[in-house]
Amino acid sequence: MTSKFYFVKRMINEKRAKIFCSISAFSLLVIVGGVILPIDSTGKCYSQEKTYPEYGIYDTDLLPSSFFKSNREKVMKSIGDSAVAIFYAGSERIRNNDVQYKYRQGDDFFYLTGCSEPNSLLILAPKGIMVVDSTGVHRTKEVLFVMPRDPSRESWTGKRLGPQGAKEALGFDAALPNKEFKKYFLQSLNVAKVTYIPLPSEGMEGNILEFINEIKKAELQYNSRVEFRDPTPLVREMRQVKSPEELAVIERAAQISANAHRAVIIACKQGMYEYQLQAIFEYSSEMQGAEYVAYPCIDGSGENSTIFHYETNRRQMKDGDVVVMDCGCEYHNYASDITRTIPVSGKFSQPQLEIYNIVLAAHDSAVSAMRPRVNYYMTVSQKAVKVIQDGLLRLGIIKDKDEYGKFFNHGLGHPLGLDVHDVWTNGVLRSGEVWTVEPGIYIPANSPGVDPKYWNIGIRIEDDILITDDGHKNITDSVPVEPKEIEKLMKK
Ligand code: CA
Numbered sequence: 001m002t003s004k005f006y007f008v009k010r011m012i013n014e015k016r017a018k019i020f021c022s023i024s025a026f027s028l029l030v031i032v033g034g035v036i037l038p039i040d041s042t043g044k045c046y047s048q049e050k051t052y053p054e055y056g057i058y059d060t061d062l063l064p065s066s067f068f069k070s071n072r073e074k075v076m077k078s079i080g081d082s083a084v085a086i087f088y089a090g091s092e093r094i095r096n097n098d099v100q101y102k103y104r105q106g107d108d109f110f111y112l113t114g115c116s117e118p119n120s121l122l123i124l125a126p127k128g129i130m131v132v133d134s135t136g137v138h139r140t141k142e143v144l145f146v147m148p149r150d151p152s153r154e155s156w157t158g159k160r161l162g163p164q165g166a167k168e169a170l171g172f173d174a175a176l177p178n179k180e181f182k183k184y185f186l187q188s189l190n191v192a193k194v195t196y197i198p199l200p201s202e203g204m205e206g207n208i209l210e211f212i213n214e215i216k217k218a219e220l221q222y223n224s225r226v227e228f229r230d231p232t233p234l235v236r237e238m239r240q241v242k243s244p245e246e247l248a249v250i251e252r253a254a255q256i257s258a259n260a261h262r263a264v265i266i267a268c269k270q271g272m273y274e275y276q277l278q279a280i281f282e283y284s285s286e287m288q289g290a291e292y293v294a295y296p297c298i299d300g301s302g303e304n305s306t307i308f309h310y311e312t313n314r315r316q317m318k319d320g321d322v323v324v325m326d327c328g329c330e331y332h333n334y335a336s337d338i339t340r341t342i343p344v345s346g347k348f349s350q351p352q353l354e355i356y357n358i359v360l361a362a363h364d365s366a367v368s369a370m371r372p373r374v375n376y377y378m379t380v381s382q383k384a385v386k387v388i389q390d391g392l393l394r395l396g397i398i399k400d401k402d403e404y405g406k407f408f409n410h411g412l413g414h415p416l417g418l419d420v421h422d423v424w425t426n427g428v429l430r431s432g433e434v435w436t437v438e439p440g441i442y443i444p445a446n447s448p449g450v451d452p453k454y455w456n457i458g459i460r461i462e463d464d465i466l467i468t469d470d471g472h473k474n475i476t477d478s479v480p481v482e483p484k485e486i487e488k489l490m491k492k
Helices: 066-080 105-115 151-157 163-169 177-190 208-222 233-240 243-265 276-289 302-304 350-368 378-393 403-405 483-491
Strands: 005-012 019-032 034-040 083-088 094-096 120-131 136-146 174-177 194-195 227-229 298-301 323-329 328-332 338-343 434-437 442-443 457-460 462-469 471-474
Touching: 005 233, 066 083, 066 105, 066 120, 066 136, 066 163, 066 233, 083 105, 083 177, 083 208, 105 120, 105 233, 120 174, 120 177, 136 163, 136 177, 151 328, 163 174, 177 208, 243 276, 243 323, 243 328, 243 338, 243 462, 243 483, 276 298, 276 323, 298 302, 302 323, 302 442, 302 457, 323 457, 338 350, 338 457, 338 483, 350 378, 350 434, 350 442, 350 457, 350 483, 378 403, 378 434, 378 442
Parallel strands: 083 194, 136 174, 194 227
Antiparallel strands: 005 019, 019 034, 083 120, 120 136, 298 323, 323 338, 434 462, 442 457, 462 471
C-alpha cells in the first residue's frame, strides 16, 4: 500500500468573489476482491469553522450558512414587502412496509435553508413577524420550523437539530418546533396580500402531509383576501447560475466521480458482472465521502450498451463487449454525472473504434464551443449533431443526414446542480453554469441496413463543463477519454 498526501489551495473564480477553497486529500490504494483501487478519501471542498456533533453534524465542509441566508434574502427582495413565502421540506418515502428510503432533502428547501431534516418548514416575511422563541419576543423576517428534540426518538434514528440547533448550526435568527407552524402561518396570512407557497408534488408521503393539509385548508379559507402564488419558478431561476461556494462543492463531487470512474476502468475485465462495476463505483465514491449516487448507476454492456438508461446491471460481460458506464455521485446534495465507454477485454475492436471516434469528435467539438453567451441548444448541440451526421454518413450507417436521430436520439446534455437534471435555462450560457455534454451513438442488433459488425455497439462520452468568464473548464477530464489512454489504464 502506498499513500501520498497533498494539499492544494486555490482560488475559485477570483473575479466573482474572493472566496478561498481548500482541497486536502490523500490517495491510497485499497484492495477489493483482488483488484487494487485508488481511493482519494478525504478531499474537502469547503472549510467551515465548526462542526456540531451535539446536533449530529460532523462534516467540516458543508456550505456556509451565509450562502443559504443570502438565498433567502434574494427571495424576500423579489417578493416584496407585502408578501410572505412559505417553503416546506421534501417528503419521506416508504420503500416497502415500514422501511423508508434514506431521506434526502428537497432541492429548493435545501437551497434556502441548508436544513437536511424532514418535516421542516420555513416562513419568510420581508416586513417581519413577531415570534416568541428561546430568545424571547422579537421581530424577525425568517423562521425555521423543525422537529423538536426528542431523546427517545433520537435514540432510534439519530440526533436532531431542534430549534436551538437550527439557530446555532444553520444561522437562523428564529427557530421553533414545527407544531407551532400553523399559528405563525395564520398570523403571516393576516399581514400578507400575497402568499407564495409551492404546490405540493404528487405522491408526497409522511408527516409533512399534516402541514400541507393545514396549508391547503388555509388557502381555501383565505383565498378571497390573499392571493396565493407558487414561488418555485423564482427559486429555480436563482438556482441556474451557481455561486462560487456551490461550484466548489460541484467540483468536489465531479472529482470524486472521476476518481471512482478511474477505479472502475482499472478493475473492469471480461467475466465480471455489470453490477460489479456499479459496486466499485459506489464503493469508491462513498469511500471518498459521497453520501449518495446522484442517480442509479448505468452499466450497460454488449446489447445493453444501446439502452440509454439501462440500470438493471445484471449481465455477465464478455470479451468483445463495450460497456457504457454512466455513473455520478452526489456530494453534500450536489450532483456529478460522468459517462465513459470502455472495451471489456481492454482493447477496442476496429468497428467499436470507428463509432467511438465519431462520438469523441462530437464531444470535443461541442465542448470547444462552450463559453458565455453561446446558445447550448442551438450552437453547442448542433456542433455535435453535425459531427455525428458526417460520421454516420461516412461509415454508411445512414444514407441521409436526417436519419442520424435513429442512432442519437437524446439531447446533448443538461444543466447540473442540486439535481442531476438541474433547472433548465433558456440555453444562453452564463459564467457559473454547469452543463453536461454527452453525445452518443447506439446501434442495436438487427438495425435495418446497418452492417452487422456495428450491431450492439453503444457509445456515450460525458463530461461536466463549468462555464467560466471567458470560456469553460472541463471538471471531469481526469478520467481518460482517448481510446489509447483508456486501454493503457485498463492494463494497470
Ligand atoms: Ca447526464
